[in-house]
Amino acid sequence: xxxxxxxxxxxxxxxxxxIPPELRLxxxxxARACKGISHSVNKGALGGVLGSAGxxxxxxxxxxxxxxxxxxxxxxxxxWGGHLAxxxxxxxxxxxxxxNRYPQGEYLLLFDPLDGSSNIDVNVSIGTIFSVLxxxxxxxGVSEADFLQAGQQQVxxxxxxxxxxxxxxxxxxxxxxxxxxxxxxxSFVLTQEKVQIPADxxxxxxxxxxxxxxxxxxxxxxxxxLQGTQGPRGKDFNMRWIASMVADVHRILTRGxxxxxxxxxxxxxxxGKLRLMYEANPMSWxxxxxxxxxxxxxxxxLDIQPSQLHERVSVxxxxxxxxDRITQYHQGASH
Ligand code: AHM
Ligand code: MG
Numbered sequence: 001x002x003x004x005x006x007x008x009x010x011x012x013x014x015x016x017x018x019i020p021p022e023l024r025l026x027x028x029x030x031a032r033a034c035k036g037i038s039h040s041v042n043k044g045a046l047g048g049v050l051g052s053a054g055x056x057x058x059x060x061x062x063x064x065x066x067x068x069x070x071x072x073x074x075x076x077x078x079x080w081g082g083h084l085a086x087x088x089x090x091x092x093x094x095x096x097x098x099x100n101r102y103p104q105g106e107y108l109l110l111f112d113p114l115d116g117s118s119n120i121d122v123n124v125s126i127g128t129i130f131s132v133l134x135x136x137x138x139x140x141g142v143s144e145a146d147f148l149q150a151g152q153q154q155v156x157x158x159x160x161x162x163x164x165x166x167x168x169x170x171x172x173x174x175x176x177x178x179x180x181x182x183x184x185x186x187s188f189v190l191t192q193e194k195v196q197i198p199a200d201x202x203x204x205x206x207x208x209x210x211x212x213x214x215x216x217x218x219x220x221x222x223x224x225x226l227q228g229t230q231g232p233r234g235k236d237f238n239m240r241w242i243a244s245m246v247a248d249v250h251r252i253l254t255r256g257x258x259x260x261x262x263x264x265x266x267x268x269x270x271x272g273k274l275r276l277m278y279e280a281n282p283m284s285w286x287x288x289x290x291x292x293x294x295x296x297x298x299x300x301x302l303d304i305q306p307s308q309l310h311e312r313v314s315v316x317x318x319x320x321x322x323x324d325r326i327t328q329y330h331q332g333a334s335h
Contacts, residue, residue: 005031005168005179005188018172019156026083026107026132027156031168031179031188033077034128034160037070037114038181041126041162050121058093058310059275066120067091070113070128084109085135085142088309090278095144095309107155108133108147110278115159116244125163127246131282132156144309151281151302158282161246167191169253171289176253195253197292201319203238203257205248213264217297217329245274249283249317253290258318258326262297271296272314276306280313293323297330 003011009027013019019027040049053063071091078084082103087096090112098104109132116126132155136146158170166181168188176195179188204225211222225237240257242248248259261274274280284294284301294301294317301313316326 002182003190005170005190008177008179008190012172012174016174018174022083022105023107023132023156023172025081026078026105026109027158027170027172029077029081029083030074030109030130030158031160033074034166034168035181035186035188036073036077037066037128038160038162038166040066040069040073041120044123057091059090061117063091064114064117064120066126067114067117074109074111074113074128078109081105083107086146087111088144088147088278089113090275090310095142095147097142104142106135108135108142110147110282112275112278115246115279116242119242119244119247124244125161125242125247125250126244127159127161127250129159129246129279129282130157131278131285147277147309148306150305151276151284154281154285154302157285159246159249159286161244161250163247163250167250169195169250169286171286173289176286176290178253195290197253197287197290197319198256199291199320201256201258201322202235203240203255204260204322205240205242205252205257205318206260206262207241207243208239210264210266213266214262215264215333217326217333218260218262220329221326245279245283249286252292252318253286256319258322259315260326261315263314270312272312274313274315276301276304276311276313277309280315283315284317287317291320292318293320293327294318295323295327297327297333 009024053065053068055063080102083105088110111130156172160168168179178192180191182189228236287294296314
């Protein structure tokens with residue numbers, strides 16, 4: 001008997017009190033938005049959704065048409081339900097308040113509407129990443145400062161990967177569950193529960209073209225992996241780099257591995273490429289909930305206190321023993 005996302009959420013709520021009704025509504029609405037985005041992604045050139053939109057986001061990155069479409073789908077789906085106070089997105093400079101004509105809820109939603117933008121036009125897996133926080137209590141209105149909470153405050157997090165299958169991956173702090181989109185039924189169906197990442201791995205994911213810019217600890221780790229059976233690790237490693245964090249993380253949740261987008265010397269003032277609040281935090285929580293680890297080399301990502309909405313961070317996550325080793329290599333290093 002198949003279990004739909006709705007049923008899973010109701011049963012989690014009933015059995016463990018994990019999901020208040022407003023949060024359940026929020027997650028169902030996000031899932032519905034992801035279904036819509038999946039539909040546009042699938043149409044590709046037939047839907048006129050490929051290519052550049054001719055604009056830039058707050059981070060100075062060229063926006064693709066699908067970045068903007070996905071952002072609009074998520075905003076429109078989430079505005080009216082009464083479950084949210086405000087939203088924040090990779091594609092918007094500042095926070096988006098729920099308009100006055102709708103009731104205000106207690107939750108804050110952050111998202112990267114279309115992660116892996118460089119893969120949109122080449123038909124490689126991309127995805128949506130989301131993070132849910134609670135609005136701080138005891139105040140009217142909502143401001144950007146209310147979003148600046150450490151990742152450990154998240155009440156739900158997940159992503160939807162648009163690949164050969166569309167898969168929604170979710171945590172509410174009770175392990176990680178995966179749901180596959182059944183296009184005939186039009187619903188997400190539970191296909192894996194209690195996801196666990198093996199502690200050891202022989203697979204790493206990093207953009208090797210940046211090697212000359214890395215700091216010593218990362219160079220050392222990768223160099224030791226590359227030496228294979230003849231090096232200190234005594235085993236051969238395999239490399240994968242999809243350039244969509246959702247797809248790389250999905251592989252790691254499925255069969256283990258380690259993913260890195262570390263600080264590098266190209267832009268030394270930036271702590272990393274990836275964004276803390278709507279990329280690193282939700283992914284780190286999922287990884288930890290599946291028994292893995294996530295750090296910036298020196299600190300657990302979920303402990304980092306953000307000071308800006310679009311703050312960037314160095315990311316090392318995946319199989320626990322490898323992440324611990326890389327973190328150990330960072331001791332005493334400058335980045
Ligand atoms: P995006 O949100 O603009 O798509 O950027 C984030 C993506 C990640 O999904 C991926 O891990 C990384 O950027 C790839 O970067 P690079 O092209 O430097 O390899
Ligand atoms: Mg992204």
